[in-house]
Structure formats: structure tokens, C-alpha cells
Amino acid sequence: MAEKREIPPEVIERVKKLREEIEYHNYRYYVLDSPVISDAEYDALMRELKELEAKYPELVTPDSPTQRVGYPPAKEFRTVPHAIPMLSLDDAFSEEEVLDFDRRVKRFLNLPEDQDIEYTVEPKMDGLAVELVYEDGKFTVGSTRGDGYQGEDVTNNLKTIKSIPLRLFSTDGLPIPRLLEARGEVFMKKEDFKKLNEERLSRGEPPFANPRNAAAGSLRQLDPNVTAQRPLDIYFYGVGRVEGYEFKTQWEILQTLPKWGLKVNPYVRLVKNIREAIAYHHEMEKIRESLPYEIDGIVIKVNDLSLWEKLGTKARSPRYALAYKFPPTQVTTQVLDIIVQVGRTGAVTPVAILKPVQVGGVIVSRATLHNEDEIRRKDVRIGDWVLVQRAGEVIPEIVMVIKERRTGNEKPFKMPEVCPVCGTKLVRKPGEAVWRCPNRGCYGQLVRHILHFASRGAMDIEGLGTKVAEALVDRGLVQDVGDLYYLKVEDLLQLPGFALKKARNLYEAIQRSKKTTLARFLYALGIRHVGEVAAQLLAKHFKSLEAIKKASMADLLSVPGIGPEAARSVWEWFRNERNLKTLEKLLQAGITFEEEAEEAPAEKPLEGKTFVFTGALKSMTREEAKRRVQALGGRVASSVSRNVDYVVVGENPGSKYDRARALGLKMINEEEFLKLIGQKP
Template identity: 45%
Template sequence: MNEEHASQRVNELRELLEKYSYEYYVLDKPTVPDSEYDRLLKELIELENNHPELRDEHSPTVRVGGQVLDYFRKVQHKVPMLSLANAFNEEDLRDFDRRVRNGVGDNVTYVAELKIDGLAVSLTYEEGRFVLGATRGDGTTGEDITNNLKTIRAIPLRIKNKDVSLEVRGEAYMPKRSFQKLNESRQEEGQELFANPRNAAAGSLRQLDPNIAGKRNLSIFVYGIGQLSGHSVDSHSESLKFLQSLGFKTNPEWHHCQNIDEVVEFVRGWGDRRPNLDYEIDGIVIKVDSLHQQEELGFTAKSPRWAIAYKFPAEEVVTQLEGIELNVGRTGVVTPTALLSPVTVAGTTVKRASLHNEDLIREKDIKIGDFVVVKKAGDIIPEVVNVIVDRRTGEEKDFHMPTHCPECESELERLDGEVALRCLNPQCPAQIREGLIHFVSRNAMNIDGLGEKVIAQLFRENLIQDVADLYTLNKEELLNLERMGEKSVDNLLEAIEKSKENSLEKLLFGLGVRHVGAKAAKTVAQVFETMDRLMAATKEELMAIDEVGEKMADSIETYFNKPEVAELISELKEYGVNMAYKGPRVIRAEDVDSVFAGKTIVLTGKLSILNRNEAKERLEALGGKVTGSVSKNTDLLIAGEDAGSKLDKAQSLGVEVWTEQQFIEELEK
């Protein structure tokens, strides 16, 4: 066959195979038997092998697997993939509805859809072609798993509209039947079984050989759009229909609810029906349908205000409490942990559960040897619910918290207003070890390869005693550790070196200052810009920042006044760790000649010239502070079309109100 005929046949085969895949994996209505699909795929593979110049990264042949990777490349999400706030009962749902209506008025509808229990991913298409697939990661940075995702036949390699470029979000999952077959196969081969379909799906996509993912029969439901160009939609329900029209697999079990009562009815209906599905769900996602209202409601630091995830009640099981273990955290808090007879809860094997503190143990009258009820809080953290007193034999033993630290034997203390016992010894090995684990974690310095076991080993071998010691590690001493090969050591040293370039907020959060979370660390770093300025800051200067209260300011000032902290910072500087903020600079009112400088501004209604994010960026660049709600501290409200309750509140408080046109005219001066 000459090249022209081969090219023609290759295109014919690709179109046929894409059509048959769509019918089978998306519509669930196959028109040809598997044998016919396999015959055509075999022919295409042979043609591409004989004519390498005709190979294409979007050919159906890539679905059978590909080259094994050495590592996953990091990917920055252009639009963050935030997690959702949780609701656990009807009252939580109605509170969510109340907050939404307070923000946008009573004219609001919702979309309720099944919450698939899988791995959240993003899929990017340019000019109609699938070019990038990534994990959610920490919401800001994920991992490039494009080759693995290409093996999922429900993901189109090319969408039907080539003029559209978009990034979509979905949940990759393993159907129950695929999960059962996989575990049967692993059992025959003597391999460890997967605990549940979610773990199996994540394990399939987060490994370096696409051929393995290709054999696992994964699927996907696409549930939203992150970015879109070449088309526009006005509502979430419209976006679901649009995604379906492009050839994506969307979950058909969604409902457009006119009010919160219909949402509650939908949630109740699925509580008993979930076992009938061929895939796992762990709740229902509720979203405000109007994209304009979503934009107006905005986001918190962690989640959108326009969506919530209702979590089905946790499964409860009975097991025996065999003992209680004490753990010392990085802030010195001593936490009791229940050691349980292994039991399966919500699809995973549980051996340990949190007991929180001594007061809870007394309140629930928990004794060692008791049979206890265990559940997973929000299907995540195991906890002891209560004791089955009727099953006591008299051999159970009372538990008493120690008077001295189980790690360093320092006397434990209970601070005023706290229920927890603390070890206040700053040289306590457990606190140092836990502080090191925190320092290298994803939201802090993000040093890949330094997990808890490696940190514990380094600490045990006296190779590290504080975070500065991490930057003195060398190849020779690391190679002497257990399970540390040359490649692992090289990757680890490269990750440590790369961490020196992190922006100041990563270092500040990693140092573990009490009451300073990741968001507060970024806010403080933005304002002071360098470590030296921050260390010299007074309590009053810290409290001048809106997000910093007296407790946090006290904690920061106390921390940086310690001589040992000054010495630590000096060492980190010496090793080349960056001490400056690298993100967008805070525009201060005194630096800007603008009517917006120093003013607190709220945007509401539909803006037709600039979108909400663009308007916010322009205002902040001119020294303004944009907030999401109207209060007595609001200086200016900019109202677009269909402005609702925020406009009413602003007028009642006497807040100055501008139209969008006034705003644009001021920008153009």
C-alpha cells in the first residue's frame, strides 16, 4: 500500500474507532461487537508501524499504553482546583442555601449531581485536541498524567468542535466490575489487594507505566469547565449539556433544582439507591446554577461559596480497642490514639482512630479492651463514636494520661483555656521530628522524597536535628541509608536544592509558627516582602494587616524574638535559602495616586466590559481592596446589571455606589 492510500485508510480507521469508542464508553450503546473494534485497531497499529510518518499522538492507538516515564512533571493549574466545603445533614444544606441567598438574593436555582468517588483530574484541549491531563494535586499544582489518561477510552482525544479550546474538570474512576476483576487477578498472582475502587483508580493513574493504566478499564465523568474560549455558557446546567455535545461523558444523574427543598429531596432519594450504581459515590454535589451568581458569590481561601458537597452518613462498625498510643505533635500536644483490631470501614482497613484528648476519653468512658463503635468522620478520619458497655467482661482497664512526655520525659502542662496536655520542651525529639515532617510537606517547602519514614530515619541516624541540617545532607551519607538507591538520592538532593528557591511564604509556613497557616503566611509575606522586615516587625505592625489578629501577632513576634530562631534563619541564609517574597506585590495606598487607593470596594451584578477577575485586578493595582460582602467598612460599591441584595444593603448603609460605566471612565482617565 502506497503512502497516499495508507494515509487515507489510517484516517478512515481513526474516525471509525473514535465513533465506536464514543458509542461504547460514553453512550453505553455499542453498534459493533468487541471483535470488530479489535480487528480495526489491529489494522491501524500495523499501518502506523509500517508508516511511522503517519503516527499521531491523538490516534486511538495511544490508548493501549506508551513509554514508561521516569517521573511526573509538575503542572500549574491556570484556574485553581479548589476542594468543596462539606455538609453532613439537612441543616447544613439549608445553612448553605441561606448564605447563598444572602449573597445573591432569593432568585437562585441549584444543580444537584452525584459525587463520584475517584481521582479529580483536569483535561486541557487546544484547537479541539487533548494536549494535557493533570491530577488535582494541592489544587494549585498537579502532576502531568496525560499518557495515563489517554488510556481511558471515555476521554475524547479530539472533541467535535475544533474551534473550541477549553480546560475541563472530571473524576476518573474504576467501575465496580473492573475493580472486582482487578482484585481477583491480583489475588491469583499473590499481590496485595486494593482496598476500594477509589484507591485502585488513583493507583492506576499515579504510576509511571501507561501500559498498566491501559489494562485497568478506568472511566471518567466530566463535571465542569475551568476555562473556555470559542464558546460561552451562562449556567452550570448549560455547561453540562455543552460538554456532552462535544463528546464528553457526563453523569446523567443530575437534577436542576428550583429551591433547596428539591435539593434535599434529591439527596434523600440517592441515600438508598447508591448500591445499585456500577461506580462508587460518597455524596451529592450542590452548585448554584447561574455562572454569573457563582462569580458574584466568589471563593474562600479553600473552597467556592457557590457549591457544597453533601457527604452520606459514615458507615459505623464495631471492633475492639486493644490499646492506646500517645503521640507528640510538632507543637508539643500529646494526643491519644486508639489501637484497634483491624476492621473495614467505608472500604478501607482501619487499625487506628483518634481519641483527641483525655477529656473525651473520660466523657465516653473508654477503657482498654472495650468493644467500640468506629466511623470515619466525613469518610476520612476514623474516630471512636461510643463504647458498647453491654459487652464488657470486667477485664477492661482504665486509661490515664501520663504526667510526663512519653518522648523526652519533661513534665506535661495544660495551658489556660486548653484541654490538651503539652510538652513545653523545645528540644523534645518528637516535636523536632514532627516539625521536620511539616517543613518538607507539600504546602510548606514541598521537598519530594522526604516522607515521614525518611525523616525519621535521618533523625534517628543523627543526620538532621533541625531544618537547616536538611541543606547539609550529601550523597555519600544518604546512600548509606536503608532503601536509598543512587537515583532516589539524586532526586532527593535535587528536590532539596530546588526548595531553596521557594517564595518566602512557603518558608514561613514551614517554620511552623503557631496560629500561622498557609494562607496567613502568604498574606504576611506579601506585606513584609523579606524575612528581615518580618523579623523586625512589631505587634502593632502585624495587627495592621486585616487577616492578622492579636493572637497571631503575639505568636509571630514571640517566635522571631527567640535567639535560637535568629540563629536558624542565619543558617538557612548561609545555605542559600531564599528569604524574599516572589509573588505579586501588594499595592499600598500611599504608593498610588488613584481615587481607589486605600478604599474597600465591593463588585456586584453582571459586568459587561471587564469580567469580575479583571476588574478586581485593576482595582488592586490601583491600591484598592476588593472584598466579597458589603459592610459599614465598605467605601464603594460598583454595580453591574441585575445587581441584587448587595446593592440594597449598600444603599441602606449609605455606601457610595457607582455604575460600571463610571468605573470604566475613571480607569480611562
């Protein structure tokens, strides 16, 4: 049996000193975000500690900074009971519900309704709740919230999070408690979430749906070495059992935890009454998008801990705390059906009919499925439970299918072979993701063509909306847009809900639209690939409708900003007999063109901004959009990366859309893009 060697006292002292220094610098860097040494100096301290521990392995302890990684994978998570239950909070979604909470607290405490109660407020992190047990300052056990009474042992995984101290220390002489059960929320920052999803996509792995899922999935890895590769962080918000130190208020807890090296959200606040708590909620909702992490509301807690004991708890939640939630941006709902819609260009787009649900403060009952390929890629079926997301005006969209909830009764969707409106056989050109109805006389296309023709950027016919367009086509009053100018007041009186005044108003709006510009008229015609910008370029170059009509392919291609697709579409449109009849009808009705005022040269507001386009734009071709961005100082990238500032989402977007969403990039629709480039939608 080998003799136990004697370790020099100076080595033992040096190892102890190195650990203290490294933990202090971790605290400065990861908790205070205020390092006092360089990375190189920190690396030198860590290297020296590793060398000494390698030389004297008997000095290695579980709480050494070198032991944050390297634990062997576990076969399964063991269960850890919570000495004091980690209860969930009741939710509130309105001011009235929050005021009711305040009134209940006062009634329970026999306080007058006009007496103020002091509360603490803090952002409600959208992550995974955990409890960390420190005995004599040493981190011994960490667990998830689980069912509130017991959770999973994730000690070794939590040790990989560098903002978690393996040993508590006092920054201002405060005694360290003999026992401290610290509670916090593990989360992943938005930027780190983007990078992680980008890496997963590059390896062909499915992206996480949101930062919360990413954080939970990362912490619940059986192999701590996997968790160590994930950029997790934590904010502490409370305590369970404490021995050796006494707290009187929740605010004192929030002020004391950082003094022991435990990170607390910088936005925590003490407020005098419930009205100030509500004001804090509105304040946090305004800055929500600018925060580096996801929050889904605020947490309101009675500040005085002695009142916690009096208020007590219900079966699953405390009476002294409340989660005041923001409207959700992601929710779960069911796909009741999948239908297809026919656009004005004949594009047939699948749409999910959803069980109505509130997303981001708006009731959503439909979500775009973009095209047949996307349905296959996400495997969306009728009857599926899905995660739906809404962000800005680009969404709602289906993020993912919750396949665990399938019963076997779900039905796969099959794209129809014929147009659901007119029965014409659908076609899909090579290289395109979209199926189209080739029938120019299709009812669905005609209704949407009328709406496009009457839209603000085209002929600007006020009062001609979807229901009116459908009624005009249903009654056979309009068979092409030319017929609009031959309608009489008595014709309009046939429409549902039309009395004399309404009929006269629409008649007069149609008559007023006869005076327009060549550019607006060209755009109104709905020529494929000719948006507002292309229409302006053509009008400026050719000066007259007759010149455009007679232009050859070579003439059209000579127009700066007009690409081959747009040129061919224009050339073909003016050689189609049906189109020429409609055009003649419009001109005979009295359409006249006035000169358009020249726009002042634009500044370069997009300087340094990078754009990516996915899907078709209505107002211009992809090439035109690229030229506009470049003219305003921006650049257009061909692929999605985290360096992209804006992803412009048009009709039927492709795989770039999924990748951009997975990376959490800013996505804008066509209307928002037009505003950015200074063009009226």
C-alpha cells in the first residue's frame, strides 16, 4: 500500500487562493459585467490551478472552478425533493385582475381597501426555474422545479453555467448562511439563441422553437458536456430554506443575494402600491423587445415576508404573489382544416384554419402555410395541435407540430389537382414552389384582381373592399376591371347593404379614379412582376401607354431596373387579346393620365443595413427591390445569416423564411419594407 504523500502547505494555500480569485473574477465578469483583469490574466490563473490539481489530484474538490465540466453522462436524472414547495404563480392578464389580487390580499389581512401595500416587481423570465442548495457556502445540489414538490437533479449541468458560483462569498462582510436554498430562472439570451440555432441548422439538426425551449433542453441533458457547450445564464429571484441568516422582506433578499455572488435581474424594483406595480408592467412591456432575453410578463410579490405567513398558500400557488402576463406571442392551438386560396396572379396558397386563439393581443383563426413544400417539411396535418407564432404583421404562422399530441385521427393534406374556385387543372412550373390556376377568368383571381385594381397604390377606389368585389362578381355586374367604369348607381343598389347614399359614394369614387397617372394605371393592371416601382420606371422611360404597348422585348430590357421576367410579362400582357379588350374598355370609359411630380433625390437611410428577400413581392420584382435597397445605401444578401438586419417576407416564402425564423432575425412584410424605402404602401 503506497504511503500518502505530504503536500506542501504553500501549495494547499496557493490552490485555495487561486480558487477564491477565480470565483471572484467569475462574479465580476458574469454577474456584475465589470471585469477587473484581462482575459489573458484570468486564463493564467485557471491554467496555474489546473496544473497544481494535475500534480496533486488529491486537492481536487467538486466546487473547484476546474470542475465545471467533465462529468460523465448520467443514465437518468434522480429525483430531488424541495423542502419548501416551489409553487407556480396565479396568472393575471388585465389591470382589473391585478387590482382584484390587491383587494384579496387586503381582505385576507383585514386591511382597509385604501391602505397601500408595498410590493416588489421584477421581469418574469421565460426560462426554467431551478433551486440551488448551498451548505456552508458550497454548492451541493441543484434541481429543476419539476412538479413543485420534487424536481430532477441537474447539479452537474448547473455547474457548467459560469454565472453560478460554486462557492458563495461575501462582498461586504455579510455572514454566509449555513444553509441557503437559492431559487432562480435559467435562460438563454436572444443573441445566443440565434447562434445556437444557426449552428444546429448548419449540422442539419432541427432548430429550437424559442429561447425557453433551448434553455430547458440544454439544462436537461444527461451529458453535462453537452450543457457546457450551450450559452446558459441565470437570474436568482428568491430563497427556500435559509439557516444562519434572517430576511424580513423580499426586497432585502433581492438586495442581499448579489452580495453573496448570486446574480439578480437589474430591473427589480420596490413599489409603494399596486398602481405602481401596474405602471411597471406597462414600462416593461414597452422595452420588452429591446431586452437581450425573453420575458413574458412581470412578477408581483408582497414585500413583507411576515405577511407571506399570514397569507399562506392555496393548493398550487401562493396568495402573496402574482404573475402579470403580457399577451403571448406563441400559443398552442389546433388545426381544424387546411384550405387553399387563389390569389390575383393565380397562385394557390394553403391556409390553416385554426381553433381561434389569442396571440399577441389579437384573435387568430388562420395561419399561412406558404406552399405545399412547407406543409411537407413541417408535416402539418388536419387535426394536429401546433405552436402558432405572431410577430409584427408577417405572422401568424405555424412554428411546429406538437407530434406528441397526435391521436392517429389526423389527416395529411393533399394539394388539390384543380382550382377550388373554377375547376381548372392547376400547374406548377419547374423551379417554383407555387401551384397556379392558369384560368384568367377564374372567379377567385377576378375578385382579387378587382381588389388590387382598386387598392390605394393603384386606382385608389375608396369603398371597394372584398365583400363589394365578391358581390359585383356574384351578380355578374363585373366580368373584368373595365366593367367597373360602366356601373350605374342603380346597379350598385343591388348589392347587399347598399342604400342610395352608399351607392352614390362608391359610384363617385369610381368616377374620381379615372384621373390617374400612367405609373399607377400600369400597376393597377396587375401585370405579373410589375409592382409599383417597375410601373414608375416604365412610365418614366416610355412616357405613354401607346409606347409601352408597342415596345419590343429589346426596348423593355433597355429600361434600367427592368429585368427579363418583368420585361417578358409586359411584352406578353400587351399581346394577349383578352387583356387588350379590357384595356380598350378602360380607355373608352375615360381613363386619363396626368403628369407625376418628380421625387426629390433620396438620402441613404439604409446605410450599413443588410436585407434578404424571400417570397414574391406585389409591388416590385426582386431585382427592383435590390436596386432600391442599394440606392438607399443598403446591401442585399443572397443567403440568411445572423448578420442580416431585415428579412423581407413576400408571398409564398421559401426555406430562407424558416432559417430566418429559427435564427430570430427581424422579419418585415412588404408594407413595412415600402415604408423603409420611403414609398407609400
